[in-house]
Amino acid sequence: MQFTPRDAAAAGVVRELAQRRKQTQPLGEWSCGSVFTNPPGDQPARLIEAAGLKGARIGARWSRRETRQFHLNEGHATASDIEELINQVRETCSACTACCWCRKCAWSGRRPDAPAS
Numbered sequence: 406m407q408f409t410p411r412d413a414a415a416a417g418v419v420r421e422l423a424q425r426r427k428q429t430q431p432l433g434e435w436s437c438g439s440v441f442t443n444p445p446g447d448q449p450a451r452l453i454e455a456a457g458l459k460g461a462r463i464g465a466r467w468s469r470r471e472t473r474q475f476h477l478n479e480g481h482a483t484a485s486d487i488e489e490l491i492n493q494v495r496e497t498c499s500a501c502t503a504c505c506w507c508r509k510c511a512w513s514g515r516r517p518d519a520p521a522s
Contacts (some may be wrong), residue, residue: 435478440491444504453494456501463490 411419426432430439441449453459464486478487495506 431477435480437478437487438509440508441495442507442509444502444506447502447504449498449506452498452502452504456494456498458494458497461490461493463493 443449444452464482491508495508499506
């Protein structure tokens with residue numbers, strides 16, 4: 406396999422995208438990433454803020470003030486904290502908007518605090 410070097414214009418675009426990501430995403434912090442898909446014609450971050458959930462917290466988990474779409478962990482959040490905050494955001498925002506709030510993330514494994522099946 407061989408890679409062709411990219412031209413200067415493409416390298417500039419990649420640098421711009423990396424810089425934008427540094428400004429808008431919590432790189433280097435514990436996060437489950439961007440949680441919700443974009444509803445048609447809007448952004449979850451704006452709707453989360455409009456619903457008054459900017460900075461919402463359950464346990465050691467919160468919807469970050471600067472990047473409302475990312476849910477961060479201070480290091481002590483449980484799987485239940487994560488799930489509860491995501492559900493709270495989805496339920497509150499669904500009641501305030503006419504759009505479906507679909508998660509981008511998927512659960513893997515079994516939560517330690519979940520009942521055994």
